[in-house]
Amino acid sequence: MDTAHQIVKVLEDRDVKYVFGIPGEENIHLVDAINQSDKIKFILVRHEQGASFMAGVYGRLTGKPGVAAATLGPGAINLLLGVADSQTNSTPMIAITAQGGLDRIYKESHQVIDLKAMFQPITKWSTHIYEAKTTSEIIGKAYDKSVNGRPGPVYIGVPQDVEEQETGSQISTFSMPKESNEPNPKLIEKAARLIKNAKHPVVMAGMGIVRNHAEKELNAFIEKTHLPVATTFMGKGSVDDRSKYALGVIGFMAHDYGNFAFDQADLILSIGYELSEFNPVRINPKANKTIIHMSTFSEDSDEHYPVKVNIISDIDKSIRALSDCLNDFKSSETKADIREEVEAEIASGKVESKVPLTPQQIISATRESVDDKGIVLVDTGALKMWMARLYPTYAPNTCLIDNGLSTMSWSLPGAIGAKLAKPDHHILSVMGDGSFMMNSQELETAVRYHIPITILLWVDKSYGLIKWKMDMEMGHHSEVDFDNPDFVEYVESFGANAHIVSSRNDLKNKLQNYLKNDNQVNVLICPVDYRENMKLINKLGKVTVSL
Known part of the structure; x- marks a missing residue:
């Protein structure tokens, strides 16, 4: 059995079901070995960053490492953001990339950089498979390190020539039992x-x-x-x-x-x-x-x-x-007075009106539309502050927020990973228009694999959180506003559904319908009124006195 197939065998024995990635010239044998597996499905993405976010969310929801694969050089570099995100979020992940052959990785060579050193600061373990016979132990160790202790990502580089070498074994190492400690x-x-x-x-x-x-x-x-x-x-x-x-x-x-x-x-x-x-x-x-x-x-x-x-x-x-x-x-x-303040602010969003809607209105309509088991992924931006504060959550892992690295644009590809991890749950990604345009190409991935997800866009044509921060600290803002494409035409060009929200009731009804049917890729486009941002800051200053 060659190295590529040995990697797949160990992953199969660890119950890995998906590998997210993009093939390259130097990892074609590994991708082909995955394709031959009847236990693991390769999810071809449109950008390696998307693969890393899918793997990260999959790991966060299952407790098992999500696996992301890429080629050497630029492909590996594109995985870095999602790997670092998993590190700061304490999420299990295995990143596997190609590397130049052993005959050239020690010197300057085409597309060769020191990937082991690059991934080392943002992983629990970073290594290469230098000898084919070590494959089983290295992949097994990587899995165990990812889930034991404080969970996190690991990195494995596979030199091109080692990928094809025979390991001399078909044995898969046993997994290490998870650590368990009694309190003192x-x-x-x-x-x-x-x-x-x-x-x-x-x-x-x-x-x-x-x-x-x-x-x-x-x-x-x-x-x-x-x-x-x-x-x-x-x-x-x-x-x-x-x-x-x-x-x-x-x-x-x-x-x-x-x-x-x-x-x-x-x-x-x-x-x-x-x-x-x-x-x-x-x-x-x-x-x-x-x-x-x-x-x-x-x-x-x-x-x-x-x-x-x-x-x-x-x-x-x-x-x-x-x-x-x-x-x-x-x-x-x-602390009943604190609960009353939170509940009053949530209740203020139940008022019907045309768009643009206040954050309170969007959140209350969203909560009324999503069942208790539905999983909402909240992207980074001004909307994260509002959703974290006001979206009532009743069960674990039903409101996912990235507040470790706090990267933008993770929630759309993350929604794909979430649906594969939890196919019986409705999946909603909540994003700003700035975040959406950073990874919107993964809509095509969801459509191609028939992975039903819904995206709710809060549209303000701005990097709203930075604008908010500028207004708070400087009293003005600059270099935060932009324009958008025609979102309906853009989304439909990927084969997904698009709808521009006209009112709070329209948002609620359409979102309920999309989630109930749960059979297509949908994007709801909702203009938001962020004048509420500074109103909130002024209100909190007054609340300080009363509480």
């Missing part, structure tokens, strides 16, 4: 004492809860202890927003409703939070709060995140142990 009882007891003695304890729920499937334990813990809880952007869904103890999200660029709970807090129980999600100075500006860190790995050092108790274990086990140790403890910190 003494640390649990210490954390319980601190919580009981705190005057204003609050819980912060991060993306680690979702990734480790500890949402059931967290919700039971919150209902038992009555502790108020706010999620990070990427932790949305870890707590059911219908809970009376849920405060919404933390991490907005301005001082938002949830921040007031942290202003008053003397203790923060931080569960599954990662520093890449947002700067902790926003919740602990004076670095004087007691922090209990509960995760599967220790965080990096930060002066505004001084950890008093560091509980490193399986998160579900830690939550159960802490719950037991707290006995009948119940907090009196309900």
Whole structure:
């Protein structure tokens, strides 16, 4: 068995179902070996960046590494953004690219650059297969490294001549059992004492809860202890927003409703939070709060995140142990006033009007249209701030936000990965027009493979988040406005459906219809009124006084 087929065999044995990528001259044997597999489907994309985003979202939703493949040189370089995104989001991924043959990678040569060194800073492991006989062990190790400990991407380069060499084996190495750790009882007891003695304890729920499937334990813990809880952007869904103890999200660029709970807090129980999600100075500006860190790995050092108790274990086990140790403890910190502010702002979006619609109107119509299991991917831009703040989320992995690297344009290709990972769920990508034009070519990929997804475009002909930031800090903006093509003609040229929204009711009805049918690629084009951006900032300044 040659190297190419050995790679495929190991991936098959690890239950890999898709490889996203583009073939090149130097990896044709690997692509052909994948094509011969009856267990793995090759998804041909229109740009390697799209492949990396598809693989990243697939890994985020399944907990298994998404696999992206590319040729050497420029093809490999195009994978970098999605690989770095997976690294900052702690998402399992395997990136496999071609490389020049062993007879030339040590010197200056056509399309040869040091890919191993290039991928090293943004992966858990970066290596080449220098000898065919090592293929099985390297691919197996790559898979295990990707999922164990803090999940993340790995990179494997396959020199062109090694790809065709015989491995001398058809054996696939056994996978390493996932790591599992019990919480330290003494640390649990210490954390319980601190919580009981705190005057204003609050819980912060991060993306680690979702990734480790500890949402059931967290919700039971919150209902038992009555502790108020706010999620990070990427932790949305870890707590059911219908809970009376849920405060919404933390991490907005301005001082938002949830921040007031942290202003008053003397203790923060931080569960599954990662520093890449947002700067902790926003919740602990004076670095004087007691922090209990509960995760599967220790965080990096930060002066505004001084950890008093560091509980490193399986998160579900830690939550159960802490719950037991707290006995009948119940907090009196309900923070009902904060919930009322969030609910009032959501309710303001239920008013009917013609376009352009306010962010509140688009969000409320979207929530009314998407079922509880529907998966919404929220791209980066001004809309991310609004969706993170106001889109009620009831279950984990039903509102995906990228707040690690916070790259633009990930959600359209990501929607393809999401539908392949969760075929029984409705998939909605929410994007700005700036993000859409960066990766819109992947509409053709979705159409060609008959992958039903819906894209909702918030159209303002601007890089809205940067405009918002400029207006906040400088009182004016520049170099952020642009024009768009005729979106209807553009979208239909790919074979997808397009509709320009005329009102809030039109948005709701059309979106419900697209999601219910779930059999085509659809794009809804909705003009948005971002004058609400500065109105929000002014309002939050006044709310500070009342809360």
